[in-house]
Amino acid sequence: DTEVTQTPKHLVMGMTNKKSLKCEQHMGHRAMYWYKQKAKKPPELMFVYSYEKLSINESVPSRFSPECPNSSLLNLHLHALQPEDSALYLCASSQDNRVYGYTFGSGTRLTVV
Amino acid sequence: GENVEQHPSTLSVQEGDSAVIKCTYSDSASNYFPWYKQELGKRPQLIIDIRSNVGEKKDQRIAVTLNKTAKHFSLHITETQPEDSAVYFCAASKPNFNKFYFGSGTKLNVKP
Numbered sequence: 001d002t003e004v005t006q007t008p009k010h011l012v013m014g015m016t017n018k019k020s021l022k023c024e025q026h027m028g029h030r031a032m033y034w035y036k037q038k039a040k041k042p043p044e045l046m047f048v049y050s051y052e053k054l055s056i057n058e059s060v061p062s063r064f065s066p067e068c069p070n071s072s073l074l075n076l077h078l079h080a081l082q083p084e085d086s087a088l089y090l091c092a093s094s095q096d097n098r099v100y101g102y103t104f105g106s107g108t109r110l111t112v113v
Numbered sequence: 114g115e116n117v118e119q120h121p122s123t124l125s126v127q128e129g130d131s132a133v134i135k136c137t138y139s140d141s142a143s144n145y146f147p148w149y150k151q152e153l154g155k156r157p158q159l160i161i162d163i164r165s166n167v168g169e170k171k172d173q174r175i176a177v178t179l180n181k182t183a184k185h186f187s188l189h190i191t192e193t194q195p196e197d198s199a200v201y202f203c204a205a206s207k208p209n210f211n212k213f214y215f216g217s218g219t220k221l222n223v224k225p
Binding site: 031033040041042043045048050055056090094096097098099100102103104105106107109 | 155158209210211212215
């Protein structure tokens with residue numbers, strides 16, 4: 001299995017809702033990442049987990065809460081989002097704390113209404 | 114930090130022509146330079162990468178060149194095809210640092 005799987009593929013949520021995005025990989029990668037991508041822009045790094053510990057938080061608002069339950073799973077919990085948070089959310093993984101073998105998931109298209 | 118600049122922002126070529134996209138970086142410690150292709154609504158996909166101990170790398174119609182002294186690297190696509198139409202991102206990263214610095218992207222349009 002050489003894929004990073006993200007669910008759901010599409011999500012529409014209200015500003016008072018709580019939802020979660022899920023990411024899974026079975027490549028034995030020990031680093032996992034969350035990115036946010038707006039249209040026609042490059043991906044923006046949000047969080048990095050390395051060996052299941054949060055190693056980078058790019059000053060992301062607290063309404064986004066990451067969780068890494070084990071080495072194969074990464075969640076992003078969403079609460080009280082704003083319409084400007086609508087974007088494509090990409091998960092990625094790499095072998096370790098270097099970026100070699102970096103693989104992106106297919107993303108979750110999030111719309112906040 | 115690191116600053117990666119990418120040019121041009123849009124590029125239109127006729128099918129069969131070559132396309133060149135250029136990136137510059139600021140931090141001489143950066144040692145890994147991947148290129149990603151992203152089709153509309155899809156994930157970024159790695160198409161080619163180069164490490165700083167190599168000056169050029171080729172994979173069929175795609176090549177990447179790196180000039181460490183000038184701190185720039187380029188993507189070359191020969192014999193372009195309509196399916197090459199996409200947004201291309203360059204990136205740079207430093208040793209033992211699991212973060213990419215992305216360029217702003219180039220929208221390539223290959224006209225049949």
